[in-house]
Amino acid sequence: MNAESLSIPLAQGMLLAGVLFAFGLIGLLVRRNLIFMLMSVEIMLNAAGLAFIVAGAHWGQADGQVMFLFILTLAAAEVSVGLALVLQLYRQFQTLDADAMSRLWG
Amino acid sequence: MTGAFYLASLVAAVSTGLVITSLNAVHALLYLIVSFLAVAVVFFILGAPFIAMLEIIIYAGAIMVLFVFVVMMLNLGRRAIEQEAGWLTPRIWIGPSILSATLLVELLYLFGSGILSQAGGITVQAPKQVSVVLLGPYLVGVELASMLLLPGLVGAYHVGRQLKSENA
Numbered sequence: 055m056n057a058e059s060l061s062i063p064l065a066q067g068m069l070l071a072g073v074l075f076a077f078g079l080i081g082l083l084v085r086r087n088l089i090f091m092l093m094s095v096e097i098m099l100n101a102a103g104l105a106f107i108v109a110g111a112h113w114g115q116a117d118g119q120v121m122f123l124f125i126l127t128l129a130a131a132e133v134s135v136g137l138a139l140v141l142q143l144y145r146q147f148q149t150l151d152a153d154a155m156s157r158l159w160g
Numbered sequence: 161m162t163g164a165f166y167l168a169s170l171v172a173a174v175s176t177g178l179v180i181t182s183l184n185a186v187h188a189l190l191y192l193i194v195s196f197l198a199v200a201v202v203f204f205i206l207g208a209p210f211i212a213m214l215e216i217i218i219y220a221g222a223i224m225v226l227f228v229f230v231v232m233m234l235n236l237g238r239r240a241i242e243q244e245a246g247w248l249t250p251r252i253w254i255g256p257s258i259l260s261a262t263l264l265v266e267l268l269y270l271f272g273s274g275i276l277s278q279a280g281g282i283t284v285q286a287p288k289q290v291s292v293v294l295l296g297p298y299l300v301g302v303e304l305a306s307m308l309l310l311p312g313l314v315g316a317y318h319v320g321r322q323l324k325s326e327n328a
Contacts, residue, residue, distance in 0.1 A: 062165050062206060070169045070202065074176055074195075081180030089185050089231060093192055097176055100219065104199055111206040116285050116293040119211050120301070123294065126218055127305040131312030133223050137230045138320030144234050145323070 067108030074101035088140045088150045092133065099129045161282070164266055165205050171259050172198035178255065185231045189224060190256045194263075196220040201263055204270065210287040 078097030085091055103122040110118015140150070147154055175195040182188045196219045203212035294302060 062162065066165070066169075067202075067206065070172065073173050074199075077173070077176045077180055085180065087185070089227070089234075090180070090188065093179060093188060093227065096192070096219075096223065097179065097195070100196065100199060100215075104202065107203055107206055107208050107211060110285065111208065111283065114283055114285075116289045117298075119208055119285055119290045120294045120298050122208075122211050123214070123290075124301055124305055126214060127308060130218065130223060131308050133226055134312055134316040135319060137226055138316040140230060141233065141320050142323075150234070 062108070062111070064108060064112040067111070068105060071101045071105040071108060074098075074104065086152045088143065088152055091152060092136050092140065095136070096129060096133060099125055099132075161205060161270075164270055165202065167266055168198050168201040168205065168263065171195075171262055172202065175256075175259050186228075187252060189227055189231065190252070191259075192227075193220050193224050194256050194259045196224075197260065197263055201267060201270075204267070205282070207282040207284045209284065210290055 075098050078094045078101060081094035081097065082091055085094065103125040106118040106121040106125070108118075110116065110121075143155055144150060172195050175191045175198060178191040179188045179195060182191060196215055200212040200215040200220070203209075203215060
């Protein structure tokens with residue numbers, strides 16, 4: 055425990071992760087531009103990874119960094135499919151407004 | 161060292177707030193890159209240098225390049241040139257430059273003072289430890305990640321293709 059007393063307290067790292075996650079959530083709920091919504095999702099994934107790193111640093115385990123690697127993989131796969139969807143929707147609707155795409159048809 | 165953590169946290173929070181409030185996609189991307197760099201500095205301070213490098217290479221590098229590609233592809237109109245001229249005025253770079261310079265000064269201070277080492281008080285989780293855990297107990301997770309990435313690649317190619325009906 056003596057090595058941990060010198061490092062960053064768990065609560066403050068978690069607070070930073072919470073603040074970043076809240077920003078991402080607010081951005082996702084407020085913005086209607088699909089690019090901004092994807093960016094907010096990236097912010098939220100990054101904040102979740104930060105929480106894992108903070109916890110891993112606090113307990114002195116490498117598992118937190120492994121979880122961040124998985125989150126990074128997930129974010130890369132998610133953003134590639136998401137941006138492909140954005141491109142396709144822009145070709146269909148000529149706009150990036152998410153509200154314009156609220157109706158489905160066959 | 162705690163002060164450095166607070167400074168990097170402040171830069172991360174401010175730039176993230178500017179991401180979700182800026183009206184222009186390119187300006188938001190600039191601030192998002194600064195936000196990822198700030199989080200990478202936080203990772204350094206937390207004793208995760210490998211993850212900090214990955215954050216810069218993959219998040220601030222690869223994923224942001226994807227975003228920039230799509231933003232630039234979506235604006236291929238006749239207004240594109242004047243739009244880009246409006247985006248890239250020198251005034252735009254002031255905010256991200258100040259935040260990035262703060263991070264740079266902080267990082268130089270951290271490296272110069274020798275805090276970012278095992279003797280400096282940080283418990284560094286070396287890449288070797290991470291990879292031992294990653295390819296040991298989490299081997300199934302690595303396989304699952306590869307099974308996620310391949311459908312991601314195929315799905316992105318399939319969804320993003322040009323439909324034939326549009327060309328007619």
